[in-house]
Amino acid sequence: MDYLPPPWKIKMVEKVNLLSRSGRESAVKEAGFNTFLLKSRDVFIDLLTDSGTSAMSDNQWAGLMLGDEAYAGSENFYNLEKAVKDVYGFSFVVPTHQGRAAEHLMARALVQKGQHVLSNMYFTTSREHVERRGGIWQDCIVPEAHDPQKDKPFKGNFDIARTGRLIKKLGKNKIAFIRVEANCNMAGGQPVSMKNLEDLKTLAERHEIPVIMDATRALENAYFIKAREKGWEKTPVKKILKNMMRFTDGITVSSKKDNLVNIGGFLATRNKKIFEETKTLVVVYEGLHTYGGMSGRDMEALARGIREMVENDDYVEHRVKQVEWFGGLLKEAGVPIVVPVGGHAVYLDAKKFLSHLPQSQYPAQTLSASIYEECAVRSMERGIVSAGRDPKTRKEHGSKLELVRLTVPRRVYTNDHLGFAAEGIVNLFKKRQTIRGLKMTYEPKQLRFFQAKFRRV
Ligand SMILES: *Cc1c(COP(=O)(O)O)cnc(C)c1O
Numbered sequence: 001m002d003y004l005p006p007p008w009k010i011k012m013v014e015k016v017n018l019l020s021r022s023g024r025e026s027a028v029k030e031a032g033f034n035t036f037l038l039k040s041r042d043v044f045i046d047l048l049t050d051s052g053t054s055a056m057s058d059n060q061w062a063g064l065m066l067g068d069e070a071y072a073g074s075e076n077f078y079n080l081e082k083a084v085k086d087v088y089g090f091s092f093v094v095p096t097h098q099g100r101a102a103e104h105l106m107a108r109a110l111v112q113k114g115q116h117v118l119s120n121m122y123f124t125t126s127r128e129h130v131e132r133r134g135g136i137w138q139d140c141i142v143p144e145a146h147d148p149q150k151d152k153p154f155k156g157n158f159d160i161a162r163t164g165r166l167i168k169k170l171g172k173n174k175i176a177f178i179r180v181e182a183n184c185n186m187a188g189g190q191p192v193s194m195k196n197l198e199d200l201k202t203l204a205e206r207h208e209i210p211v212i213m214d215a216t217r218a219l220e221n222a223y224f225i226k227a228r229e230k231g232w233e234k235t236p237v238k239k240i241l242k243n244m245m246r247f248t249d250g251i252t253v254s255s256k257k258d259n260l261v262n263i264g265g266f267l268a269t270r271n272k273k274i275f276e277e278t279k280t281l282v283v284v285y286e287g288l289h290t291y292g293g294m295s296g297r298d299m300e301a302l303a304r305g306i307r308e309m310v311e312n313d314d315y316v317e318h319r320v321k322q323v324e325w326f327g328g329l330l331k332e333a334g335v336p337i338v339v340p341v342g343g344h345a346v347y348l349d350a351k352k353f354l355s356h357l358p359q360s361q362y363p364a365q366t367l368s369a370s371i372y373e374e375c376a377v378r379s380m381e382r383g384i385v386s387a388g389r390d391p392k393t394r395k396e397h398g399s400k401l402e403l404v405r406l407t408v409p410r411r412v413y414t415n416d417h418l419g420f421a422a423e424g425i426v427n428l429f430k431k432r433q434t435i436r437g438l439k440m441t442y443e444p445k446q447l448r449f450f451q452a453k454f455r456r457v
Contacts, residue, residue, distance in 0.1 A: 004321050007314035008411060011058060018044045024373050032453025033369040033438055035378050044376035045417050046409070050344045052256035052263060053409035057308060060260070060301040067297025076299035077290040080266070083303040087238070087310055088215070089245045090268035092275035094282050097293025099216055099254020100125040101286055102267040106212060106252050109277035111135040115176040118166060120158050121145060121186050126179065126214060126252075135176055138166060145187040148338040148349055148401060153228040155190035155340075156183060156221070160199050172207040182244070183217035183224070189323075189342020191224035194232065194244065201247035210271065215251035218244060219258040219309050220343035223316045237317075238310040250274055257344070260305035260410060264294050319343075323408050325415065329422035335429050338403065345407040348425070350383060353404075354432060359384055361437025361457060364402040369454075370435050371404070375424025380405045385440075386449040 019027060019042055031037035035048060046053070068075040081093045096102045103126050111117065113134030119126070120141040127137045140163045144150040158180065167175060180200060184190050204211045222241040225232050232240055245251065250269030255261050269275050279289050286293040294302070309315055320343050327341035336352035350364035357363045364383030371377050383402035390397060406421070428435075442453035 003325060003415070004318045006318050006322075006411070006414065008057070016044055017041060018376055021373070024376055028369050028372050032442065033365065033456070034449075034452055034454065035368050035372060035380060036450050037453070038372065038378060042376075043372075043378045045413065045421050046378045047345075047406040047421065048378045048380050050257055050407045050409050051254070052261075053412060054256075054260045054262065054305075055409075055411040056260060056262070056301060056305070057411075059308065060304045063300040063304045064297040066300055067295060069296045071291075072288055073290050074296040074299065076296040076303065079303040080299045080306075083306040084266065084268050087241070087306050088218075088251065088268055089242050090250070090270050092270065092272070092279075093266055093268045094275070094278045094289060095292030095294055095299065096265045096267065096282065096286050098256060098263060098265040099214075099252060100129070100265075101293060102252035102254075102265050103129045103214075104285065105278040105281045106250070106267055106274075107133050107135070108281050109274055110210065110212070111176040114174070116166075116170055116174055117176050117179055118163055119179040120156055120181055120192065121184050123181060123185055123214060126181070130176075140166065141184070141187065145184070145190060146400065148188075148347070148403070151339045153191075153224070153340070154193040154196065156181065156187055156192045157196040158192070158200050160196070160203060163200070164203055167203070167207050167209070172209055175207075175209050177210045177212050178204050179212050179214060180248070181214040181216075182221035183343045185217065185344075187342075188338050188347050189217065189220070189344045190340075191221040191228075191343070193229050194225050194240070195229070197244055197247040210249040210274070211247065213245070213248040213251045214253075215245075215248075216254040216257050217343060218251070218253075219316055220320055223313070223320050224343065226313070227320075237313045241310060255302050255305070257410075258309055259302055260309055261298065261302045264298050264302045266292070266302075319410060322415065322418070326406070326408065326418040326422060329419065330425060333422075333426040333429065335425060345405050347382070348379075348404040348406065350402040350404050353429065354435060354437075356433060357435075357437045359399075359402065361439070362454065363437070364404050365454060366435060366438050368404045369438070370428055371425060374428045375421060377406075377421045377424060380407065381449060385452060388446075388448055 027042040084093045107129040111133040116136045142157045145155045255264035327346040336349040338347035350367045354363040364381045384399040387397040387399040438454040444451045
């Protein structure tokens with residue numbers, strides 16, 4: 001497994017506490033065996049999410065001091081606009097407070113009631129905003145995306161044949177837009193190939209359907225193209241990223257991921273009509289079109305984060321390889337993980353890890369709680385608890401997958417931290433037979449995984 005040193009050094013540190021075993025046992029019990037209900041101060045290594053958890057650089061922190069907090073026409077907005085134009089290649093930029101707000105504006109501008117949106121799998125907030133407009137979501141991802149053991153380089157790809165058939169069947173007027181997510185989150189951070197993006201755009205253009213990319217993790221996707229797709233091995237990631245954008249009409253971005261800030265987002269497009277509509281809407285829902293819910297200083301940190309992420313390939317190469325290295329430690333020790341390892345997280349296959357537990361005892365929830373007890377590492381359940389219930393029938397949505405997500409924040413943890421986490425998980429794997437399942441004792445009506453409580457059976 002190749003091991004890269006980080007292309008940064010540590011200038012400021014934040015203290016973390018490692019609670020004793022008994023302290024962890026009582027903390028997780030008090031949290032109802034739900035890692036979302038743990039206090040951050042009781043967590044030693046926090047792998048809950050990569051969203052908004054990045055460490056900013058000295059250059060970004062310095063930028064905060066240059067916040068121009070004018071209501072209109074802040075200097076920092078123009079810096080942001082220029083950074084988006086230089087790095088992503090779009091002339092029109094609408095700032096928003098985070099990714100879901102950009103999705104909201106895009107759905108309002110493009111989706112009419114009864115229209116369909118074709119996508120590679122889905123993301124929770126992206127689908128929600130389309131459905132709130134009366135739109136219908138269609139999953140067109142390649143079938144292997146649903147198989148955790150299938151080791152394929154581009155498991156985020158669109159199934160182009162199926163997409164073509166759907167367009168024929170529905171008719172182009174019934175399709176609001178095609179949404180392609182780079183490094184598809186719900187599929188485990190799996191990339192889309194350049195070839196697939198090009199084929200998709202060709203198909204969409206023939207039917208005059210706009211292609212909107214969820215470019216939240218487009219940088220990490222661009223790195224995978226460099227590492228895995230023929231013909232791109234020698235191209236700088238910065239160029240690959242910009243080339244990916246050629247096959248889209250616009251993007252929505254949660255800057256809490258690739259862009260290395262703790263809050264922020266934007267949408268960008270080269271389509272004047274989309275720009276004009278979303279620019280009118282941003283004033284209603286977010287703020288004036290030169291801040292869109294962000295302060296001047298936040299926009300400055302974001303503008304600098306966007307430039308920094310592509311300054312050279314070192315940052316993203318280390319980032320993706322660190323996640324891969326972490327996954328490799330687990331895999332080599334026989335711990336069942338989803339392959340290939342994605343760009344932002346390692347997923348444990350809890351059905352295999354805790355094969356003695358039936359799904360009714362929530363193996364992924366159990367595993368996530370047990371990992372915390374073992375080594376004070378926080379992870380997230382992505383199984384039957386997250387899948388929730390059908391809002392009409394109230395039946396549990398079945399979930400083929402019972403996964404635990406270990407998400408790696410950007411520039412926050414060294415390999416020492418991840419090695420410690422891997423060691424804890426491997427130790428737990430050795431005594432997996434002793435782990436007892438859970439029973440749900442409190443179930444919220446919506447998005448139950450956030451607040452549900454459990455007890456040991
Ligand atoms: C996080 C995320 C979003 C939503 O962004 P927020 O900034 O959390 O509102 C949208 N799409 C993808 C792929 C994401 O990972």
